[in-house]
Amino acid sequence: MSDRLRVACVQMSSGTVKADNLATAERLVARAAATGADLVVLPEKWNAIGSVETLRANAEPLEGESVQALSGWAREHGITLVGGSITEIREGREKLSNTCVVIDPDGELVATYRKIHMFDVDVGGHVYRESEAEEPGDETVVCVAEGWQLGLTVCYDLRFPELYRVLALEGAEVVTVPAAFTLYTGRDHWEVLLRARAIENQCFVAAANMWGAHEGGKESWGHSAIVDPWGVVLAVAPDEDTVISAELDRAVLERVRRELPSLANRQPDAYRGLRVG
Numbered sequence: 001m002s003d004r005l006r007v008a009c010v011q012m013s014s015g016t017v018k019a020d021n022l023a024t025a026e027r028l029v030a031r032a033a034a035t036g037a038d039l040v041v042l043p044e045k046w047n048a049i050g051s052v053e054t055l056r057a058n059a060e061p062l063e064g065e066s067v068q069a070l071s072g073w074a075r076e077h078g079i080t081l082v083g084g085s086i087t088e089i090r091e092g093r094e095k096l097s098n099t100c101v102v103i104d105p106d107g108e109l110v111a112t113y114r115k116i117h118m119f120d121v122d123v124g125g126h127v128y129r130e131s132e133a134e135e136p137g138d139e140t141v142v143c144v145a146e147g148w149q150l151g152l153t154v155c156y157d158l159r160f161p162e163l164y165r166v167l168a169l170e171g172a173e174v175v176t177v178p179a180a181f182t183l184y185t186g187r188d189h190w191e192v193l194l195r196a197r198a199i200e201n202q203c204f205v206a207a208a209n210m211w212g213a214h215e216g217g218k219e220s221w222g223h224s225a226i227v228d229p230w231g232v233v234l235a236v237a238p239d240e241d242t243v244i245s246a247e248l249d250r251a252v253l254e255r256v257r258r259e260l261p262s263l264a265n266r267q268p269d270a271y272r273g274l275r276v277g
Contacts, residue, residue: 002038002146002147003249003250003251004247004248004249004250005038005039005146005147005148005174005247005248005250006035006036006037006038006039006245006246006247006248007037007038007039007040007041007174007204007206007226007245007246007247007248008032008033008035008037008039008040008041008243008244008245009032009040009041009206009207009208009224009225009226009235009237009243009244009245010025010028010029010032010040010041010042010043010046010084010208010224010243011028011043011208011209011210011211011222011224011237011240011241011242011243011244012024012025012028012042012043012046012210012211012241013210013211013212013213013214013220013241014043014045014046014047014048014049014210014214015048015049015050015214015215016048016049016050016054016058016215017048018047018048018058018065018066021046021047021048022047022065022066022069024241025042025046025047025069026069026073028241028242028243029042029073029077029079029081030073030077031243032079032243032245033077033078033079035243035245036245037079037245038079038080038146039079039080039081039082039145039146039148039150039174039206040079040080040081040082041082041084041176041178041206041207041208042081042082042083042084042178042208043084043178043179043180043208043209043210043224044084044085044098044154044155044178044179044180044209044210045084045085045086045087045098045180045210046083046084046085046086046178046210047060047066047086048086048087049180049210049214049215050214050215050216051215051216052132052133054215055087055096055133055134056087056096056133058087059086059087059088059089059096060086060087060088060089061088061089061090061091062088062099062101062109062112064086066083066086067083067086067101067103067109070083070101070103071103071107071108071109072107074103074104074105074106074107075105075106075107078105079105080102080103080104080105080145080146081102081103082100082101082102082145082150082152082176082178082206082208083100083101083102083103084100084178084208085098085099085100085115085154085155085178086099086101087099087133087134088114093135095131095133095134095135096133096134096135097114097115097134097135097137098114098115098130098134098137098154099112099113099114099115099137100112100113100114100115100152100154100176100178101113102143102145102150102152104145110143110144110145111141111143111145111150111152112141113137113139113140113141113152113153113154114136114137114138114139115134115136115137115153115154115155115156115157116136116137116138116140116157116160116163117136117156117157117159117160117163118130118131118134118135118136118156119155119156123182123184123185124182124183124184124185125184126182126184126216126217126218128182128218130156140163140166140167140170142167142170142171142172145174148173148174148248148250149170149171149172149173149174150172150173150174150175150176151164151167151168151170151172151174151175151176151203152167152175152176153167153175153176153177154177154178154179155177155178155179155180155181157177158177158179158181158193158194158197158207159189159193161196161197161200164197164200164201165200165201167201167203168201168202168203168263169263172201172203173203173204173250173253174203174204174205174206174248175197175201175203175204175205175206176205176206176207176208177194177205177206177207177208177209178207178208179207179208179209179210179220180209180210180214180220181209181210181220181221182218182219182220182221183219183220183221184219185221186209186220186221186222186223187221190207190209190221190223190225191223191225191233191236194207194225194227194233195227195231195233196231198227198228198229198230198231199229199230199231200262201229201263202229202253202256202257202260202262202263203229203253204226204227204228204229204248204253205225205226205227206226207224207225207226207227208224209221209222209223209224209225209237210222211223211224211237211239211240211241212239222237222238222239223236223237223239224236224237224242224244225237225244226244226245226246226248228248228252229252229253229256229257230252230256234246
């Protein structure tokens with residue numbers, strides 16, 4: 001088990017044509033692997049993003065071409081891939097899932113997380129109703145990746161600190177945030193929330209965001225970022241299709257938790273009204 005982990009985040013601007021998105025992702029994953037990354041994170045809905053109709057038309061089961069592509073790329077480059085998220089169709093269910101998978105260097109599926117919090121808001125002159133097409137997941141997920149404990153979240157989950165606290169209590173050392181965080185909210189909230197989640201839970205945060213314009217006039221903020229447990233931004237992306245990377249050191253996490261033991265100093269018995277133990 002290595003105490004150092006090279007993490008890369010892929011930033012891209014996906015559209016409605018799946019084949020084009022897969023080609024872009026393949027190129028950027030190869031670029032990320034070339035940085036020496038052990039773990040590569042893709043954005044939310046990297047294979048197709050847009051209207052409800054677009055999502056339904058491009059939805060796949062986990063055995064579909066997008067996860068198969070992730071498996072091939074992971075195996076080819078010898079990396080672990082956090083496959084951002086895809087719109088998943090599940091047998092016997094009317095609604096879709098916003099699903100993140102983790103693929104190991106052998107190309108095997110090792111974890112599946114379905115986004116818990118649906119983005120149903122009216123903001124910046126746009127209406128978002130994820131629940132029209134998608135249903136929320138109901139399980140938190142922490143898995144082992146490259147010898148590190150990895151917590152999985154997707155986009156709007158970032159606004160729910162209780163989820164991140166649960167992941168930290170379940171052992172997460174790194175939390176990934178594939179996202180298509182909106183331009184309007186991202187300007188003021190994106191970095192603040194990423195740093196807050198890292199500081200509160202004394203863990204690394206790796207956030208791969210969409211950027212640019214999408215179907216229906218909606219835009220994503222970009223600025224993919226990697227943050228350390230002290231809240232220091234180790235890398236941030238410009239406004240373009242790109243890759244950012246940083247080396248994570250477990251000693252930094254251990255030092256922060258030792259010197260400022262806020263996780264250890266919790267008093268859950270006093271937090272009346274909360275179901276988190």
